Amino acid sequence: MAGSIGGSTSIILRLEMEKQAVSFGKIATAINEAGGDVIAIDVSQSGKTTTVRDITVHMNDQSRTDALVEKIGALPGVKVINVSDQTFLMHLGGKIETTPKMPIKNRDDLSRVYTPGVARVCMAIHEDPSKAFSLTIKRNTVAVVSDGSAVLGLGNIGPEAAMPVMEGKAMLFKQMAGVDAFPICLDTQDTEEIIRTVKALAPTFGGINLEDISSPRCFEIEERLIEELDIPVFHDDQHGTAVVILAGLLNALKIVKKQLENIKVVVCGIGAAGIACTKILQAANVTNIVGVDREGAIVPGKDYANPAWAWYAEHTNPNRESGALSNVIIGADVFIGLSGPGVLKVPDVRSMARDPIVFAMANPTPEIAPEDAEPYVRVMATGRSDYPNQINNVLCFPGIFRGVLDCRASKITEEMKLAAAKAIASVVSDEELNESYIMPSVFNQNVVEKVKEAVIDAAYASGVARRHVRG
Numbered sequence: 001m002a003g004s005i006g007g008s009t010s011i012i013l014r015l016e017m018e019k020q021a022v023s024f025g026k027i028a029t030a031i032n033e034a035g036g037d038v039i040a041i042d043v044s045q046s047g048k049t050t051t052v053r054d055i056t057v058h059m060n061d062q063s064r065t066d067a068l069v070e071k072i073g074a075l076p077g078v079k080v081i082n083v084s085d086q087t088f089l090m091h092l093g094g095k096i097e098t099t100p101k102m103p104i105k106n107r108d109d110l111s112r113v114y115t116p117g118v119a120r121v122c123m124a125i126h127e128d129p130s131k132a133f134s135l136t137i138k139r140n141t142v143a144v145v146s147d148g149s150a151v152l153g154l155g156n157i158g159p160e161a162a163m164p165v166m167e168g169k170a171m172l173f174k175q176m177a178g179v180d181a182f183p184i185c186l187d188t189q190d191t192e193e194i195i196r197t198v199k200a201l202a203p204t205f206g207g208i209n210l211e212d213i214s215s216p217r218c219f220e221i222e223e224r225l226i227e228e229l230d231i232p233v234f235h236d237d238q239h240g241t242a243v244v245i246l247a248g249l250l251n252a253l254k255i256v257k258k259q260l261e262n263i264k265v266v267v268c269g270i271g272a273a274g275i276a277c278t279k280i281l282q283a284a285n286v287t288n289i290v291g292v293d294r295e296g297a298i299v300p301g302k303d304y305a306n307p308a309w310a311w312y313a314e315h316t317n318p319n320r321e322s323g324a325l326s327n328v329i330i331g332a333d334v335f336i337g338l339s340g341p342g343v344l345k346v347p348d349v350r351s352m353a354r355d356p357i358v359f360a361m362a363n364p365t366p367e368i369a370p371e372d373a374e375p376y377v378r379v380m381a382t383g384r385s386d387y388p389n390q391i392n393n394v395l396c397f398p399g400i401f402r403g404v405l406d407c408r409a410s411k412i413t414e415e416m417k418l419a420a421a422k423a424i425a426s427v428v429s430d431e432e433l434n435e436s437y438i439m440p441s442v443f444n445q446n447v448v449e450k451v452k453e454a455v456i457d458a459a460y461a462s463g464v465a466r467r468h469v470r471g
């Protein structure tokens with residue numbers, strides 16, 4: 001499917017070409033036939049008989065890159081000297097760095113930012129620890145903590161392999177909302193050790209964003225940290241996802257003219273995101289939700305060893321529907337996929353109620369390719385940035401943390417999450433709303449602003465704000 005793991009990319013081919021044997025036109029045609037578009041050509045060396053050129057090629061489907069390189073290398077008179085992938089180039093040496101806010105130009109500066117001047121500041125914080133918020137990076141800094149156990153939909157790939165995602169989240173925090181965020185990938189998947197470690201790290205940070213920690217451990221880790229820390233702790237895959245799904249659903253339902261109270265929703269993948277998404281939908285008055293995981297529907301009355309599923313069985317599926325996804329999807333108004341690639345099939349979509357809404361949110365490869373689903377759905381969304389209707393928690397976490405850091409909230413309450421969802425949905429006006437525009441763009445500055453404001457208002461109403469920011 002087009003939605004392959006890495007999506008599109010650009011590559012730079014360094015080619016040595018024998019002038020007599022091959023023309024550039026031939027190479028361009030071959031690139032085109034192999035699924036690439038030539039974007040730029042630079043001559044890096046020109047000799048009597050050969051030239052070396054760097055050719056930048058856009059690949060819509062990066063999985064076709066190897067075949068393209070092979071095809072070009074097989075052309076008479078062409079030697080492939082090097083291939084570099086822009087996506088990998090953007091990761092060289094990591095994606096973030098720390099920069100000082102002011103230069104240290106002389107001894108005088110040095111004696112203020114460092115010893116001896118710094119000692120007075122240390123002692124001021126020692127006397128009143130709350131001053132850490134005004135005199136250190138704490139007030140604007142969030143830890144993005146992962147154990148690498150559920151990285152996107154790639155599974156348990158470990159802490160080192162999780163880093164590119166966490167660095168990416170840190171970039172987004174800063175670019176979207178001015179929040180300084182630091183990726184911390186832990187070499188443990190033990191619940192108690194993670195809790196202990198995050199608590200030990202907490203003095204540095206104004207908030208903790210837990211990321212890509214698998215269920216059910218993620219529930220206890222988050223609950224305990226919320227209880228035991230006085231800064232907000234937010235498991236993004238649970239609540240960030242739940243918030244954006246509710247936002248998307250509020251707008252999609254306007255298009256199909258259905259009410260939250262009357263719809264049947266099938267949630268596939270009853271993990272961190274699936275459970276939180278179910279809870280927020282219930283808080284928004286959806287009553288008929290059927291959860292499906294690898295063994296089929298989660299059914300009331302059945303015994304589940306996983307405590308999160310035991311809770312789920314008692315609180316969902318009012319009509320006790322059972323069996324595989326293909327069974328319970330019949331007549332559903334909404335499908336929400338938070339599981340893995342390719343789980344939803346075209347006949348499943350065709351068996352849904354009128355005007356199906358399909359949110360196939362697994363990253364990087366959704367539960368169904370939009371190309372396959374589109375003829376049969378009314379509203380289609382994925383978590384990816386290369387299709388319309390991107391429903392991704394990046395629409396939530398920057399604004400929510402901007403809000404809680406600004407009003408120094410101690411917690412993120414249910415009211416704050418609901419307010420964030422409504423704020424995101426409200427960025428798309430009724431005039432703009434249509435099947436392929438239910439969510440605002442990730443780059444729409446209004447998103448962070450509206451989410452921040454809504455979160456601050458809700459923080460005051462919930463009594464968790466600790467700093468006055470309203471006039």
Ligand SMILES: NC(=O)c1ccc[n+]([C@@H]2O[C@H](COP(=O)([O-])OP(=O)(O)OC[C@H]3O[C@@H](n4cnc5c(N)ncnc54)[C@H](O)[C@@H]3O)[C@@H](O)[C@H]2O)c1
Nearest residue numbers: 152153215269271272273293294338339362363383392393
């Ligand atoms: N778009 C977004 O913003 C967003 C946000 C969070 C998570 N996600 C995606 O949702 C997925 C789940 O993330 P998570 O953090 O909840 O992970 P998780 O590991 O906590 O839960 C995943 C659940 O899906 C189930 N599952 C996996 N394959 C399945 C299949 N073939 N059929 C039925 N169930 C299956 C697993 O058994 C597990 O219960 C990932 O692909 C992730 O990328 C997307």
Ligand SMILES: O=C(O)C[C@H](O)C(=O)O
Nearest residue numbers: 151152153237363392393
């Ligand atoms: O990282 C993303 O793009 C969204 C989400 O946090 C995920 O785990 O898939």
Ligand SMILES: [Mg+2]
Nearest residue numbers: 152211212237
């Ligand atoms: Mg995630």
